[in-house]
Amino acid sequence: MRFTGMRTARAAGAALVTVPLALGGLASQSHAQGASPSPSGTFGSGCSAIAQKADTAKDKLVEAASAYPQLSQLVAATVRAKLTSTLDEKPDVTVFAPNDKAFQGITVSQLSSLLSNEGQLKKTLTYHVVDKQITPDELSHGSFTTVEGSKLTTSGSGTDFKVNDKANIVCGNIKAANATIYIIDQVLQPPS
Structure with missing residues (x-):
């Protein structure tokens, strides 16, 4: 139990250092892990490029996300917004987790503004969270209320899905x- 907390703290601390570098280049993503596209397993064109340190099925949300180097910016933002306990204590959630490349799509000024405004950061991050576990079968024509309070939609078929088109x-x-x-692959913005 203590090791898990220390691993999260170290991962979060390391990620906080990298937040200002969000627009910098990504490190090479070796350690690829294959995935079979099926409703019961992971799916998507980017799964083979997702480097994972360990099995995350027994870890709480933020600990699980910190196991993926591609989610370091999201983990850092979650820590900065003081949402770690809130998200880890929820029993069943779905997170549409922007990868580090998604954060690179935000301008330096937008990212700086977002990170310096805790209220807006919380609003943006909780817009990526739905207070129920969503299965792949529900993604084809989904409409879900986020923890932030607004709706987001999902669409697609097979292994190709979009969020908010x-x-x-x-x-x-x-x-x-x-x-x-x-x-x-994008940071979602809650409706104004």
Whole structure:
């Protein structure tokens, strides 16, 4: 139990250092892991490029996300917004998790503004979270209320899905103890 907390703290601390570098280049992503596209397993064109340190099915959400180097910016933002306990204590959630490349799509000024405004950061991050576990079968024509309070939609078929008709799910149906994670390639903005 203590090791898990220390691993999260170290991963979160390391990720906080990298937040200002969100627009920098990504490190090479070796250690690829294959995935079979099926409703019961992970799927998506980006799953083979997802480097994972360990099995995350028994880890709470933030600990599970910190196991994926491609989610370091999201983990850092979650820590900065003081949402770690909130998300880890929810029993069943789905997270549409922007990868580090998604954060690179935000301008330096937008990212700086977002990170310096805790209220807006919380609003943006909780817009990526739905308070129920969403299965791949529900993604074809989904409409879900987020923890932030607004709706987001999903569409697609097979192993190709979009969120809000913009963000692609690059790897989906990743399991954590209290969550299902769908990695996306854009940071979603809650409606004004």
